[in-house]
Amino acid sequence: MNWTAIAAIYRFEMARFFRTLLQSFLSPVLSTSLYFVVFGAAIGSRIDQVEGISYGAFIVPGLVMLAVITQSISNGSFGIYFPKFIGTIYELLSAPINFLEIVLGYVGAAATKALFIGVVILLTSTLFVDLSIAHPLAMVAFLVLTCISFALLGFIIGIWAGNFEQLQLVPLLIVTPLVFLGGSFYSILMLPPIWQKITLLNPVVYLISGFRWSFFGTADLPVGYSLLAIAAFTCLCLGVIWWIFRTGWRIRS
């Protein structure tokens, strides 16, 4: 393993993040506050409690997941797409590093940024609601795993994308709906029975449910399912990346 190279990629990517720290920081804080105003205040005044938890607190795990998933994907995809787009990828391809090292550098940085934003949102939410975390270690583990797995997905999208539209396409058409329909703002037990079944096909449901369990100790689904889902998803992404690495698909002609 060429750790020096991995560190170089990681640092270079993080530098991009720190150059725009204020934006990186402000926009999630702002959007989280808006969610709290809209969902917490407006809807929360009607829905008092969900599963014995105040509605404001109930949506926090969903909000964090929403942000972390979108940020992981956009950072992961942009990080590798940008060198492809501006041509600096020549340097990665000609360096004495293998694809795994490239992935570790880029995905590590993308996941770190998303994690940072997830923590910022969590802290912001404490301004609006009282929050206690039942299983802090599990909470951190869920958060970190989600950051990594979706940064991997982002990386795949970044390799696949041939232009900026395609880069936005997958997050817009697939991921955002899945996250919104994944129970960020409601318990799936609130849905009609048939929709409860259909919703179970949405992998994000398992993530949000598990993450919510780490906060409140209760969830829509058994936490084991959630762990299994995220493990399976991470393996799938790793498998695809391994295949990309084998074939040089869309990177090495």
Next chain:
Amino acid sequence: MAPILSIRDLRKTYDDGFQALKGVTLDIEHGEILALLGPNGAGKTTLISTICGITTPSGGTVTVDGNDIVTDFRAARALIGLVPQEVALEPFEKVLNTVRFSRGLFGRPRDDARIESILRKLSLWDKRNSATKALSGGMKRRVLIAKALAHDPRILFLDEPTAGVDVELRKDMWNIVAELKADGVTIILTTHYIEEAEAIADRIGVITNGELLLVEDKDTLMARLGKKRIEVQLAEPVDAVPTALAAHDLTLANGGDTLVYTYDIHGERTGITQLLNDVAGAGLTLRDVETRQSSLEDIFVDLVQEERA
């Protein structure tokens, strides 16, 4: 000493079926400067990209100081620095950081003194804190060179380092190359300017249509390339070259009304005065005299024909 770079029957067929390299074999010695001369689309960039790992070879082998570029890619690539044809830089990053990044990417520990000396050598030290997008085209190219040198490679590839660069910068670039050679770096550069190859190379390879036509010492090749033609148009056509002019080795063209004389521009004496005197002495009347230097394309055509003959 064994060659530092050894290319054997290297082939590259792109996904669309286009064969860009048709079996290139070439050895490059330690410390030499080799210029690859060829028209656009000849396969120069493909050759470099394949050696450096940007494209995968379809056939053949390349070893860098004994390390195969596929099976020992880490050892092979660690020895190589690449300056690509197209300028590509992270726009918002500072010069210093992009160059540092390159060193780290190649697995070398951070060494600020080394980076400083590279930047100074390339007159970039004053610009170290500028974002790369704020630099002029020539400066950007220097940054690319600094990045390529950041890990102290033994071989440097320069892909058309002076394409689209003004005369002054071109001279600068030639000086940089000369200094690198003095430091013992082996340099392979591509160009489509004969003058450039002549100015800086030790050896010149001519490549066209994915084939390396020849590789020769510069001096030998320049003697072959440095030919100029004089076309002497006569008022009256002749049937054959007059015996009085036999010594000049002339050929007849245009149905006998043009005498063609070829001479070496590097020769001490061109023989032009003598020729014109003898033409007059043979009783021929001149209508016009024209000199032509073969264009690069003419020379390629000549070389191809010679090789095939």
